[in-house]
Amino acid sequence: MHITSAVRTPLVSGGKTYADVTEDVCRQVEGKPTREWTIAFTISALVLVYGSACVFYTWWEGLGVWGLNKTVGWAWDITNFVWWVGIGHAGTLISAILLLFRQKWRTSVNRAAEAMTIFAVVCAAMFIFMHMGRPWMAYWALPLPNTFGSLWVNFKSPLVWDVFAISTYFTVSLVFWYMGLVPDLATIRDRARSKVSRYIYGALSLGWNGSAKTWARYEYMSLILAGISTPLVLSVHTIVSMDFATSVIPGWHTTIFPPYFVAGAIFSGFAMVQNLMLIIRVVFKLEDYITTEHIESMNKIITLTGSIVGVAYITEFFIAWYSGSEFESYAFINRASGPYWWAYWAMMTCNVISPQLFWSKTIRTSVVWTFVLSVVVNIGMWFERFVIIVTSLHRDYLPSSWAMFHPTLFDISDYIFSFGLFFTLFLLFAKFLPVVNMAEVKAIIKSSSEKLPQSVSGVAKGERVTNPTFNKNVD
Amino acid sequence: MATPVNSKFLVGIFDDDDVVLKAVREVRESGVRIHEVYTPFPIHGLDVALGHPRSRLGIAAFMFGLTGCITALLLMSYTEKFDWPMVVGGKDSFSFPIYIPITFELTVLFTALGMVATFIISNNMGPTVKPLMFDLRTTDNKFAMAIDLEKNSLQETAIESILKQSGAAEVNVKQF
Numbered sequence: 343m344h345i346t347s348a349v350r351t352p353l354v355s356g357g358k359t360y361a362d363v364t365e366d367v368c369r370q371v372e373g374k375p376t377r378e379w380t381i382a383f384t385i386s387a388l389v390l391v392y393g394s395a396c397v398f399y400t401w402w403e404g405l406g407v408w409g410l411n412k413t414v415g416w417a418w419d420i421t422n423f424v425w426w427v428g429i430g431h432a433g434t435l436i437s438a439i440l441l442l443f444r445q446k447w448r449t450s451v452n453r454a455a456e457a458m459t460i461f462a463v464v465c466a467a468m469f470i471f472m473h474m475g476r477p478w479m480a481y482w483a484l485p486l487p488n489t490f491g492s493l494w495v496n497f498k499s500p501l502v503w504d505v506f507a508i509s510t511y512f513t514v515s516l517v518f519w520y521m522g523l524v525p526d527l528a529t530i531r532d533r534a535r536s537k538v539s540r541y542i543y544g545a546l547s548l549g550w551n552g553s554a555k556t557w558a559r560y561e562y563m564s565l566i567l568a569g570i571s572t573p574l575v576l577s578v579h580t581i582v583s584m585d586f587a588t589s590v591i592p593g594w595h596t597t598i599f600p601p602y603f604v605a606g607a608i609f610s611g612f613a614m615v616q617n618l619m620l621i622i623r624v625v626f627k628l629e630d631y632i633t634t635e636h637i638e639s640m641n642k643i644i645t646l647t648g649s650i651v652g653v654a655y656i657t658e659f660f661i662a663w664y665s666g667s668e669f670e671s672y673a674f675i676n677r678a679s680g681p682y683w684w685a686y687w688a689m690m691t692c693n694v695i696s697p698q699l700f701w702s703k704t705i706r707t708s709v710v711w712t713f714v715l716s717v718v719v720n721i722g723m724w725f726e727r728f729v730i731i732v733t734s735l736h737r738d739y740l741p742s743s744w745a746m747f748h749p750t751l752f753d754i755s756d757y758i759f760s761f762g763l764f765f766t767l768f769l770l771f772a773k774f775l776p777v778v779n780m781a782e783v784k785a786i787i788k789s790s791s792e793k794l795p796q797s798v799s800g801v802a803k804g805e806r807v808t809n810p811t812f813n814k815n816v817d
Numbered sequence: 818m819a820t821p822v823n824s825k826f827l828v829g830i831f832d833d834d835d836v837v838l839k840a841v842r843e844v845r846e847s848g849v850r851i852h853e854v855y856t857p858f859p860i861h862g863l864d865v866a867l868g869h870p871r872s873r874l875g876i877a878a879f880m881f882g883l884t885g886c887i888t889a890l891l892l893m894s895y896t897e898k899f900d901w902p903m904v905v906g907g908k909d910s911f912s913f914p915i916y917i918p919i920t921f922e923l924t925v926l927f928t929a930l931g932m933v934a935t936f937i938i939s940n941n942m943g944p945t946v947k948p949l950m951f952d953l954r955t956t957d958n959k960f961a962m963a964i965d966l967e968k969n970s971l972q973e974t975a976i977e978s979i980l981k982q983s984g985a986a987e988v989n990v991k992q993f
Contacts, residue, residue: 359958360857360957360958361957361958364857364957364958485892485896487900488900488901493901493903494896494897494900494901496903496905497893497896497897497915497916497919498897498905498906498908498912498915499905500918502919503918503919503922506918506919506922506923507918507922509926510922510923510925510926513926513929513930514925514926514929517929517930517933518929521933521936525857525858525956528948528956529857529956529957531956532950532953532954532956532957533956533957544947545944545945546944548937548942548943548944548946549941549942549943549944549945549946549947549948550942550948550956551855551948551949551950552855552856552857552955552956553853553854553855554853554854554855554856554860554863554864554867554869555853555864555867555869555940556940557856557858557859557860557863557864558859558863558864558869558872559872559874559936559939559940560859560936561859562872562874562875563874563932563933563936566874566875566878566928566932567929567932567933570882570925570928570929571925571929573921573925574922574925577918577921577922581918584918780857781857781858781859782858784857784858784958785858785859785860788834
């Protein structure tokens with residue numbers, strides 16, 4: 343009968359009941375901010391203030407304050423942009439792709455991961471506005487009639503595709519996330535004691551009543567949203583990669599870019615989800631919801647996508663030689679042994695070697711190892727974008743224009759700004775909104791720990807939920 | 818759902834999702850008309866058990882998607898072919914393959930926004946809407962089955978005993 347059952351541990355441990363889920367998740371929303379939260383928020387807000395001043399100065403003075411020169415015209419700005427957009431991809435993967443694959447473990451982590459997506463895309467968008475230099479002209483990227491003073495946008499340009507892709511991605515992710523929040527906001531509304539919070543959460547929950555008809559429509563809507571978000575998330579990083587791949591710069595002009603960028607995006611995104619989750623589960627005492635199994639599953643995805651990225655690096659190198667194009671070969675040999683060799687080897691070590699450590703079960707179930715390696719992966723992925731952008735640009739066809747890129751204080755500060763922005767937004771989310779999707783966790787809590795053949799009355803609740811010998815494989 | 822005014826409801830409160838699903842079938846078989854069931858999370862098969870028709874949200878989503886697709890194609894072909902023809906990269910001013918990325922993005926955007934708007938409108942939801950809550954615990958851990966007494970010919974006590982028999986932990990009266 344339940345032979346496979348003992349192998350799998352329940353997705354939610356600690357024998358939680360439906361009421362426990364509500365209590366555990368609402369605790370931090372309803373209670374006073376904890377000391378850890380206050381300290382973290384203060385630091386993030388201060389970083390944001392400092393960063394905002396630097397961004398303002400960048401706009402006030404112009405992009406000359408960055409270390410760009412006429413050879414290296416894109417550097418940290420686009421590196422940071424691609425890095426943040428990539429990080430965002432994990433949230434959509436968890437909420438949409440894993441929903442389609444019916445991976446129930448996603449329910450505990452999808453809310454926070456989607457929030458991460460939205461804030462990461464906001465950070466990415468900030469670099470788009472920054473690198474414009476004159477953000478008040480941003481509307482020029484929109485298809486507006488010629489009477490506005492410029493031509494229609496060039497629809498053949500991947501940069502215009504990017505405008506559509508990123509804004510669609512942001513909007514759809516926001517809508518998906520918000521609609522997922524509505525039932526949980528209604529839970530908070532119905533528990534609220536103060537008039538103010540009842541009013542605010544009441545307005546935010548849009549009058550949700552949890553009727554069977556609403557839920558049926560809601561499930562249908564979630565499925566379609568997941569169905570359209572899946573190709574959307576793949577299209578976003580594909581289009582980002584086309585910003586490079588459709589050019590004729592050696593090192594950029596590569597057909598492998600779309601799948602390679604998408605794999606890299608999911609790779610770095612999961613690393614960021616790990617970092618955030620490992621902190622959240624401890625600070626908000628959610629270890630029963632975000633268990634070792636969740637961490638392990640995500641580490642497996644990191645290993646898979648990290649390996650894809652590794653194969654892509656090697657393929658790229660091989661094709662550079664096999665193409666017979668001396669410019670292409672030179673670009674790659676220069677990456678590995680030229681003046682930016684340290685960036686290339688940092689990328690190779692962090693992205694190709696470090697995720698392979700997760701083949702060891704001890705390492706992939708260890709919280710400390712996971713946290714450290716996730717940070718390493720994100721450093722590596724930042725270097726990947728830096729290597730692709732700066733080392734491909736710094737050696738031109740014309741040796742007299744060869745140059746190096748030296749970051750200035752404002753390159754660094756504008757990057758720090760994005761961290762301040764990201765963590766300020768994320769901490770606000772973590773305090774005022776439920777970080778775990780209560781409704782979805784309640785829906786899996788029984789089926790994930792057991793499935794009784796005669797599933798009805800007569801069995802005490804606690805017993806049914808805690809019994810670990812039954813398992814979710816049955817259904 | 819139209820808001821019932823001055824109606825008297827019998828509300829059966831259940832503790833378990835499997836019990837409420839079984840109860841819905843039993844209560845309907847005994848000839849009682851159920852107004853609606855309220856649950857803290859989706860229960861698969863509950864809408865079927867209640868006899869709700871299948872949602873047509875998918876059709877709406879498809880229509881919105883089609884609108885987005887056509888909008889994108891019309892926008893790009895009009896601007897690039899008729900309004901201000903331009904040759905970029907040696908390609909014809911009307912080059913269909915290159916329109917695919919933006920057509921796809923707008924299809925997705927229109928589908929998502931249109932479908933969510935349809936969802937909100939069809940459920941009568943909105944920031945100022947005061948929901949009709951039969952029991953505040955239905956967003957936490959209880960499942961409520963509401964029965965409109967005026968739409969049922971059976972006596973209140975008879976319905977109450979049917980609810981109790983099918984597993985309701987408590988039965989309350991609610992007047993709107």
